Amino acid sequence: MINRSLILVMACLLSLSVNAANYSIGTGGQSGIYYPFGGALAKVWSENVPEVNAKAEVTAASVENTIKVVRGDMIAGIAMGNVVLDAYNGQGKFPAKMPVNTLFALYPNLVHTLTLEKSGINSLADLKGKRISLGAPGSGTAVTSAALLESIGIDVKKDIKAVYLNYSETTNALANGQIDAGFIVGGQGVGAVTQVALTHKIKILSITADESKAFIEANPAYSAYSIPADVYNNVGAVSTLSVWNVLVVNANMSDDMAYNLTKSAYEHIGDIRKVVKMAEMTTPENAARLQGVPLHPGAKKYLDSISK
Structure with a gap:
């Protein structure tokens, strides 16, 4: 007879696994830098943030990524700062103000x-x-x-x-x-x-x-x-x-999630730099390079904690 406790443990593990598999990072075409950067970031998050099992998704890049983040189809997206600024202000390709924040800037x-x-x-x-x-x-x-x-x-x-x-x-x-x-x-x-x-x-x-x-x-x-x-x-x-390129997220993301994603990215940035040389510019000092779009409060909390 199967132990009921074992069944419960297995069910919980399965549930966590399913929940953690539902995340993607919007990148761009495979011939650019967005895709390998997103892939390296997905690996770091999957290995170091317990509730996240992320993958890089090939997309048409900035505008598509921003829209999908707002819709909740992606946990994060790599996008050019001007596009995210337009989304935040409801300009350009965006007919209304979008609920977007950034986790941190990546590279120019x-x-x-x-x-x-x-x-x-x-x-x-x-x-x-x-x-x-x-x-x-x-x-x-x-x-x-x-x-x-x-x-x-x-x-x-x-x-x-x-x-x-x-x-x-x-x-x-x-x-x-x-x-x-x-x-x-x-x-x-x-x-x-x-x-x-x-x-x-x-x-x-x-x-x-x-x-x-x-x-x-x-x-x-x-x-x-x-x-x-x-x-x-x-x-x-x-x-x-x-x-500057930035990592755009939905402003409604929980503070804990934003904190953990930001923390794990910076603590393992060396692994990302092995894949993408431009990640040498992805530093806490450059995190707020995009003016006009606020950092997510959870990301800011982490950045404030390491600047003390």
Whole structure:
């Protein structure tokens, strides 16, 4: 006869296992940095937060991740700061204010405006009339690229032939001559750009000081950034824009959950850095890099506890 106590213990364990399996982290395409970062974070959380068994989910990135976090479909999502700021304020792609907070900032995304060396395209203004990939639908890249072009007077619906492709699709289309240029807004050394630079002579367009200043005034989540020479094969230094990526969560997440997720991430950040070099910038000092969107109270409680 089976011991009733044993049955109860097994039932409890099964219940905990089922509950812990219902979490995902919104990332992006597999050729960017979001996906490996999310995978490494999911592993840390699964191993160190008892009630969480997380997995990385491939998505169209920032906008989709933010929406799914708000709907309760994801425990967290990686997103560009400008998208999360729009969600919090009910602007851009978001018709109303969304209940979003951040756990912490991750690393800065950089605007890569890619073309081939032989294209004859030397500035943002030269993109007018060209076939341009603005990024995957529902991505932060698509939001940023459209806003940047609009800021210099290029109407993305009238003045260019716009297509919406993810990182790898953009570089493949560029290499095959299907587009003239494309935007990738990703971390320094992003894989898709690194790979195409090894097989083709590419150019990353610089953003002038005046263009940068005008854009930042209208989009305060961004700042100027210089990509050093030789980050990508045979590409010199590039003046561009940066925006911090953050981990976005639903503002209604419990304080205990937010505290435990933040604590485990920082205590095991070394494991994440083994997978994603950009995680070197994921530090408590950088946690509140995105101004205008509050840290979740549970995350802030942990950060306050280690700053004393």
